[in-house]
Amino acid sequence: MSIQTLRVHTAPEYTVTIGPGLLKECGPRLREAVPLCHMAVVTDSTVAPLYLETVKTSLQEAGYQVSAYIFPAGEAHKNLDTLSSILEFLAEEHLTRTDCVAALGGGVTGDMAGLAAALYLRGIKYVQLPTTLLSAVDSSVGGKTAIDLSAGKNLAGAFLQPAAVLCDTDCLETLPSAVFADGAAEAIKTAVLADPGLFNSLEDGMIPALDPAALIAGCVSYKAGVVERDEKEQGERKLLNLGHTVGHAIEKCSNFTIPHGHAVAAGLAIIARASKRLGWTLEDGINAWTADRICSTLSLTGLPISTEYSAGALAQAALSDKKRAGDSITIVVPRTIGDCVLKKIHVTELEAIIRTGLEV
Numbered sequence: 001m002s003i004q005t006l007r008v009h010t011a012p013e014y015t016v017t018i019g020p021g022l023l024k025e026c027g028p029r030l031r032e033a034v035p036l037c038h039m040a041v042v043t044d045s046t047v048a049p050l051y052l053e054t055v056k057t058s059l060q061e062a063g064y065q066v067s068a069y070i071f072p073a074g075e076a077h078k079n080l081d082t083l084s085s086i087l088e089f090l091a092e093e094h095l096t097r098t099d100c101v102a103a104l105g106g107g108v109t110g111d112m113a114g115l116a117a118a119l120y121l122r123g124i125k126y127v128q129l130p131t132t133l134l135s136a137v138d139s140s141v142g143g144k145t146a147i148d149l150s151a152g153k154n155l156a157g158a159f160l161q162p163a164a165v166l167c168d169t170d171c172l173e174t175l176p177s178a179v180f181a182d183g184a185a186e187a188i189k190t191a192v193l194a195d196p197g198l199f200n201s202l203e204d205g206m207i208p209a210l211d212p213a214a215l216i217a218g219c220v221s222y223k224a225g226v227v228e229r230d231e232k233e234q235g236e237r238k239l240l241n242l243g244h245t246v247g248h249a250i251e252k253c254s255n256f257t258i259p260h261g262h263a264v265a266a267g268l269a270i271i272a273r274a275s276k277r278l279g280w281t282l283e284d285g286i287n288a289w290t291a292d293r294i295c296s297t298l299s300l301t302g303l304p305i306s307t308e309y310s311a312g313a314l315a316q317a318a319l320s321d322k323k324r325a326g327d328s329i330t331i332v333v334p335r336t337i338g339d340c341v342l343k344k345i346h347v348t349e350l351e352a353i354i355r356t357g358l359e360v
Contacts, residue, residue: 018169018213021168023058034163041104073108076256181265181303193240202297203296253313305360329347
């Protein structure tokens with residue numbers, strides 16, 4: 001399988017490299033983007049036994065000084081306490097402004113390691129080494145870093161673009177099916193936003209059978225374009241939140257026991273059904289079946305299309321969503337596959353919209 005590279009034209013620019021065996025080669029592959037320095041690898045208790053030694057060995061053989069911080073895995077640990085511990089670790093290891101943080105893991109690790117890099121010494125470099133499909137197709141690219149607060153998800157964060165991203169497709173072979181499905185949810189979301197052809201390839205639910213490098217490259221290419229045009233999420237980038245307003249509310253209501261991808265899948269299904277029933281979906285020809293196609297694809301992929309939480313509970317949880325502005329909140333509406341729009345609503349309308357989409 002060949003190695004694919006994509007360039008993200010932000011300031012600064014960086015390269016996303018996708019293919020097999022990249023963690024074993026991460027040391028020499030990072031040399032161009034990150035000159036030899038002290039590389040602090042941040043990872044979690046699930047990923048560390050699988051890949052930490054491989055990464056440390058490659059970095060050390062390339063000439064980097066390497067240290068590692070391991071935190072307990074899970075969204076429940078994506079908080080101020082863990083962030084504080086990472087920052088204290090960076091200080092104890094005497095990292096300087098010429099050093100670098102490496103985020104080795106999934107979306108939680110990337111978010112927290114990136115935010116630590118953004119805060120430490122007012123900002124040092126970091127690189128993304130995603131090990132899950134979700135982080136490869138979505139969260140490792142774009143420069144969003146954040147932690148959760150008790151009021152809601154990703155409420156404290158910063159924008160900091162990585163210096164480089166290495167997506168080792170071999171890592172996908174170790175993923176449990178439920179974790180793989182989390183990433184598939186973000187891939188389906190991307191296809192609904194941007195690419196009817198990509199959606200067609202996902203519609204039978206056989207995502208594990210696809211070429212992972214091609215799938216990741218397709219998703220990253222679309223997201224990179226959006227980020228280049230709207231890095232700080234002032235307009236178009238808000239479209240990437242398709243399914244996330246309700247999805248984040250589901251996560252919060254479950255006290256983060258429902259993983260992000262599963263919650264986003266349910267949120268996407270709910271807003272798709274609501275859009276159909278409220279007449280927001282285009283109704284010409286095959287477009288009339290947009291909501292049904294989205295829900296079917298999610299179900300065939302092993303993802304939920306409903307939730308046990310009430311419309312009232314979800315709307316209340318969404319009131320702390322970062323997409324809220326005063327008394328309004330912006331939701332993403334799928335009109336058809338490849339055509340989604342932003343819709344600004346009053347917060348009092350949200351509960352009724354969610355209720356409309358809850359019934360399967």
